[in-house]
Amino acid sequence: MVIGITSCNSKINGNNTPTSPIEEEIILQDNRNEQLLVDANNNDPIPAAYLLGDWIEKLKGKRVAIVGNQTSVVKTQDTIISKEWKTKEKLRYTHLVDTLLAHGIDIKRVFAPEHGFRGTADAGATIKDGIDSQTGLPIISLYGKNKKPYKKQLEDVDVVLFDIQDVGARFYTYISTLHYVMEACAQYDKKLIVLDRPNPNGHYIDGPILEQEHQSFVGMHPVPVIHGMTIGEYALMINGENWLENNLVANLEIIECKNYTHDSSYSIPIKPSPNLPNDQAINLYPSLCFFEGTDVSVGRGTEMQFQVYGSPSLVKYTDFDFTPTPNVGAKRPKFNGKKCYGVDLRDYKKLDHLNLEFLVDAFAKAPSKQNFFNSFFTKLAGTKTLQAQIEKGMTAQEITATWEKGLEDYQEIRKNYLLYK
Template sequence: MVSYSFLLGGVKFPKVKNTVLFSFILMAACGNSVKEKTKDNRPEIIDNTQPAISNTIQAEAIKTGADNFEAYLPLLKNKKVGIVTNQTGIVTLNGNNTNVVDFLLDKKVDLKKIYAPEHGFRGTADAGELIKDGKDTQTGLPIISLYGNNKKPKPEQLEGIDVLVFDLQDVGARFFTYISSLHYIMEACAENGIPLILLDRPNPNGGIVDGPTLEKENTSFVGMHTIPTMHGLTIGEYGKMINGQKWLKNGVQCQLTVIPCLNYKRTTTYSIPVKPSPNLPNDQAINLYASLCFFEGTNVSLGRGTNKQFQVYGSPYLPNTGFSFTPAPNEGAKDPQYNGKVCYGEDLSKYPKVNRIELKWLIKAHNETADKSKFFIPFFTKLAGTTQLQQQIEAGKTENEIRESWKPGLEEFKKMRKPYLIYGE
């Protein structure tokens, strides 16, 4: 059984093998006394575009793992530090947001290298765009790209690093590649004997667990593990699960310390202070992401090249029912699908918040496409994690019938993930 060490308020707790006891201690330590200390240190919510649903934080005193710096700064003292982060690595002090890299440098932490995931360190690159190594112009620190052909740091790229910090904002969906980057970072740390400190962040989609479970033969960078489409975990809990399930190569395990969020519950509504990726501009897009991302494996556009990415869908091959959009190059989509072509479909930017994966739009678009043989592309199976979903839609199965087929996998996953939960069910 894996042991976990954790810190709260600068106090180090001993390693605990009983994960149920670990969760109980952690939740008790994150109670009202902490909330009273932090009620004047409230996260600033930044509206990146014009969100269709309000950016409301019910628990205003939430502290992310990065904000819980009393717990991890002592671990970095006199260490040569590398960090995996991007624009989502935000520390909030007195209502002001600063990047975690700038924060650590201000605290005299000996930062040596930045490791950047998909979209790059500043988070502006297109989805799937090759990111090259370079240097951060603001800090002068070298940047190692973890996207493209180098998803896992090589031993020479970790030379001179005593400890690695991980701070990326996940959105709770299997195909969001930051959790795939976490897998490879943990594997590299385990193989090179480098401890990993993971700064936890809330899941903006809360505890939603839904969708088909990935089959091993369909493993890819958009689906590394045998989990449902939506996992309902924070990225810290996900890291614990990767370790505990021995999903890393050859069953190796990483020396992992999770710095927890404070005053956070899985049911708390949480808005991300900055865009987690260029094409997830607001709460609505993040909420619809897991439902609409399946369109990436079809001939239907998700609105890349508009200002309503993941809030609209359409194509030139769907009937004109009154709504259309025309993609054009913009941030995160230098050459969007159907660039300059009119796409007909549906505007979901004001659709009520969903609490599960909705298949009705995917099924509707398939049924209304005249040449159904050209609707799906091979990438759809990678996104779905199974060949079954495409087969079910092509066979005319209803959404309820398809959802019924997910139940055994969902129940099995919920049992499997239980020991790794930090913030309750």
């Protein structure tokens, strides 16, 4: 039996065919007492959410809150039979919320991180609370004034289920949301289950260690820019290093991925945020995000986000140019409507290190050094030292050499929390 299910703001058209804003049409296999059919014949990494049989019994009879967004999906397999085809199998995705509701799980509410429940809001945009039009579930924002669930919002909850795709960079705010959810669960004695997902940038560790005086929502912990951990491993580190308020420790359980190591290649099937549209952008993101604290665009307002960089002032940089205009996830992009000259990285090789050469070279070519950096740069870097080093004229190699001791110390800590090789 196959049940047609839509995502949380999907509609049913006149032919009873589900249509969904989540990037795939979604159908849920009704095998409620079995594990969903996923990647049975290969060794590709499998997110924990797909392995329903490994964890759904833990939610039976419990009152559940979900922390999720558009990446919180379950991969399912349905069989389509028609007059034209004998039998044809297609892989689909269904939202985690829809999956659990179909299995009779009592969901009380959904908590949403930056970019919102559906992942369409601009970076830094205020996310408002609301009611999901399809399910009637309350949607509570954890981005803005309320970064941590209130006691009242957890009073009727037994278990909090966290399932969000991370990309492995310190300034990607989903791990900050994880911190505050863990803190609330510890304060109010709630069980937290994290459905782990592979880290597409989990194959390396690099960058300066955050200094605590520069702690912010884009950098909460003393880790490097690329931390080399899954979100489940990161949760274990938050607990184990006593980073929660007043040394609280969350009642935490990690449901592990299958077939994953830190050397695994993993392609995220659904954009983790509006401006990370593909594997190339996700791989370049840790290196290019520094430009968000400068007078240089990373392509927001184009279809090449985090795959290009440039500005109107870099006229003699190269022959490549782009012009940002408003689009989904960038209503007011930097240099809106202005031609930017810079570098096209869409075919750049896959990085296994933090590439500072982009930043150092752009600074060297900037006509106004005084206006190149803004105050956000130090928050992203987690230290004032990086800006000073670039302004001093140090090379990328000279700068990265200064990180070595901090990275060695961090790796000694990290190894205590690894779930995967």
